[in-house]
Amino acid sequence: MSTSFTEPAKKHLGQNFLHDRSVIDKIVQAIDPKPGDAVVEIGPGQGALTFPLLKRHGVITAIEFDRDLHAPLQAAAREHGALRLIEGDVLGVDFSALTAELAPAEGKIRLAGNLPYNLSSPILFHALDHAAAIRDMHFMLQKEVVERMAAGPGSKVYGRLSVMLQAYCTVTPLFVVPPGAFRPAPKVDSAVVRLVPMPTESIHVADRRVFANVVRAAFGQRRKTLRNALNGVADVAAIEAAGLRADARAEQIEVAGFVRLANLLADA
Template sequence: MSSRSPVHRARKRFGQNFLRDPGIISRIVRSIAPRPGERLIEIGPGQGALTEPLIEAAGALEVIELDRDLIPGLRVQFFNYPNFAIHEGDALKFDFAALKGDGPALRVVGNLPYNISTPLIFHLLATRDAVADMHFMLQKEVVERLAASPGGTDWGRLSVMAQYHCRVDSLFIVPPEAFTPRPKVDSAIVRLVPHAELPHSADDEGLFADLVREAFSQRRKTLRNNLKGRIAGEALQALGIDPARRPQTLSVAELVAIANHLARENA
């Protein structure tokens, strides 16, 4: 059994809300299903609520923690686990590809602060080859956007880029009372599994990312107006896409088709 870390007051600037509910913690760990021999990385372990059951199941765990005041407590709490390692730093700037090195792909987990969740997901998608899967607790509306389908109001840049790179599964809701202090919104658990082979492959992923950003920057405009100067209405029609449609109606496959047309034109 581990020793308990000293009491730490949650810091608003780090977006800290500490998970307390044992039933929720158990359900999250069952969803992750860690096994010995895997390379498990926890982002923002906080006071170790998820950390202990994860390391018990996997036998080894590395954590990334930005709050220096939490690190001594974590060292004390997990001093008797020889395969526990702490990386002090900002996950948004962390080199996950370098961390993987020549070893197995990383299984990344975390209760992510609301204020960094979207940029951190984009950061991890950029190094998806280093990642086996990701399990995150996020604000419920972020999970809804990640798992959205074309046509709805939740469908946008985050949905498209996440689903281009990964299979996205929304797992279950976590209510505010599971945390201390209580957040003002519901949270949810999401699983992202990078595709072994992309279902729709962009010839130029940088161009594809730029196109998606541009398309959703003015969601209410039609494609004819939104992508004016990028692609003509006649070219969209040739791809089987009505220029009068709006960006939120386009599937990943259709956006990839537009990007690939542009890549061929630019070649």
């Protein structure tokens, strides 16, 4: 039984197609879809993950930008299960509306996918905007991106992505995937990560826009102290009122510290 089809990868779309069966099996096992789950795959490509998920789960919704892949995906999917294909850019898909359509009872969708390296951060931030509609996410990304996502204060790779994701989600790196698992092979290692959005009552951000602005400014120039990086966003009095040192750098501040400062500014 075929598990994928062959189409040439398009470099300008950042396509690297997964083909290693053992890696695919580990991803499916990590997702572990159950009856009734609304599983949505981002970027099915040649169906390497799609078809095993279909075989396991029976019904999958997938979002694919590359129009040339739509017909072969639909044709090859028929022997595995029911594939609903959404044509277009994932950044234009309203996950909250999709949840209302696919999972009206439970009210949550489950996202999965091998994300293109050049779009991974925009897709992650787009998912964050709809975190309340998402039960969990299992993504394959460049290994260094996963390291940034999970990093803690004091790490050289702790930054805006770390803080924004960890304020809303539990981030768990699962396993590393070598370049040889893809066709064509990328020049870097990849990794699979699980993100589980926190319950609303566990998210302490009062104003998402203010929080995002504070974090963006703080990490805008990493070598600057908070006093200088946040100039025009928060004064020294506000920084210190949030329990932070004005002479500290952003990479030294834990997520809760940024939340306290943003909430103080939102209330001002």
